[in-house]
Amino acid sequence: MHDARAHDPGHRIPTQLHRFLAAGACAVAILAAGCASRPTPPPSPSTPAVRSSPLSDEQSNSIAIHALGLVGTPYRYGGNTPDGGFDCSGLIGYVYRESVGQSTPRTVARMASFGQGVPTSEMRTGDLVIFGAGTPTHAGIYVGANRFVHAPSTGGEVRLDRLDGIYWSRQPVQVRRPG
Helix, strand or coil, X not given: CCCHHHHCCCCCHHHHHHHHHHCCCCCEEECCCCCCCCCCCCCCCCCCCCCCCCCCHHHHHHHHHHHHHCCCCEEXXXXXXXXXXXXXXXXXXXXXHHHHCCCCCCCHHHHCCCCEXXXXXXXXXXXXXXXXXXXXXXXXXXXXXXXXXXXXCCCCXXXXXECCCCCHHHCCEEEEECC
């Protein structure tokens, strides 16, 4: 598995996160290569319904802030809580559920058809970034300033990365906007 941190000598997350928040940028994205997740369970009566109206700017910013607050949480395959750790789709599901009460698909493959596609030139905080050609392999939450939060791989932790970084800029990406 490729570790994008090897290509980012300034990956000091606490300092970057502090500067990022101090600058007033609030956004979230979801993407990361090599993310695995369990199959989506059937919906239960307690599963919140997916919204049919677009998220407000306030909701999108809430998603971004929540995602940024989880930077440093350990990666765990199938994980979907801060205490148990996160895989990429578990992180996204947790952030959306806790921030705006919206459920998201449990697998990256299903996220690729969730919401509506958005050109990368029109990305906004709270959008999902989904990586991989054909069947997507990773996802994250766009948080603005060309950055996204994601749970990258086994042995890693939730982190903030740049879409224009050496590794991520070479990955096929699509942007989805949950509604």
